[in-house]
């Protein structure tokens with residue numbers, strides 16, 4: 001397999017890493033680092049564990065403040081051991097944009113958006129897939145396959161192209177066209193499936209042995225979550241090592257929410273933040289809200305949501321393997337789960353663009369609609385500082401007519 005070297009981090013020394021082992025998120029069983037893993041023996045996601053005392057001694061807030069390189073600056077909190085395995089496509093620290101006019105209109109004190117649409121391939125999926133691809137190289141994987149609602153496939157295709165790896169991507173037939181073209185343009189094999197993302201996931205699982213694929217499905221490989229975790233690290237640093245009162249997160253597979261929750265524990269362990277935590281709010285679409293239903297029922301796991309539909313493609317996930325981790329983080333944080341319908345999503349998209357000049361993606365607009373609904377219901381108060389996650393560029397989606 002030819003391996004193109006453009007964009008590798010040749011200019012920095014080897015990454016110091018502090019990974020000690022991996023751990024089953026359900027049973028706590030330990031697994032060795034530096035070996036290729038999928039799910040644990042219990043069929044649950046594996047989480048990477050670090051020598052956080054070592055991290056604490058190795059890195060300070062001042063050191064971090066002086067670094068660039070986007071999320072790679074948090075390398076002590078990441079699992080990659082050899083810098084030559086990293087490919088860079090111009091990762092940036094994503095801005096926090098104040099929605100001043102929208103906040104004023106509702107009497108809220110501070111409403112912010114972390115705008116992930118500025119990352120390579122126009123979405124936060126760059127974080128997870130950059131890590132997955134670097135670790136694939138580190139562990140000798142040459143061919144990865146993945147189900148996707150679009151954005152993750154685009155990120156896998158782009159990072160795989162830069163890393164010289166082969167990628168096979170399966171997406172629902174009604175995935176936004178721009179994503180499908182983007183994946184194909186980067187040279188990945190893209191298959192349109194008559195079904196939803198869980199049907200695509202089944203095809204990947206079935207073809208794994210036959211095709212020699214490594215299954216890079218979210219939370220079925222242990223490193224995408226480590227990339228998504230950097231959203232939490234970044235947010236804390238940007239807010240002066242404090243956290244907002246509430247985070248609204250558009251929840252599909254939930255990797256970002258689970259990853260941020262993990263990052264806050266790691267930041268506290270290295271004394272970068274105190275024990276205060278934001279309330280984590282899982283936002284879903286009312287046409288696909290398995291986590292909301294499980295949260296309302298007090299369940300630990302979510303049942304598959306039948307006939308899932310919403311214009312917010314990224315959160316159309318009828319069943320999530322990390323359901324119990326999402327629900328656990330939401331409950332531990334004192335947060336909640338909330339669903340909004342597609343009309344509210346479209347209204348929110350228009351409102352924020354007009355009020356504040358920020359074009360959200362539908363999933364990001366869902367968080368704004370959810371925040372407004374929660375404010376009206378008294379589940380958040382106007383004096384609470386709030387961060388909404390806009391996980392992709394609004395330009396990647398069909399826009400409402402003028």
Ligand SMILES: Cc1ncc(COP(=O)(O)O)c(C=O)c1O
Nearest residue numbers: 252253254255256314363391392
């Ligand atoms: C734009 C956007 N927002 C939110 C999500 C959901 O992310 P997660 O898998 O972390 O729940 C996705 C996933 O595809 C997405 O593309």
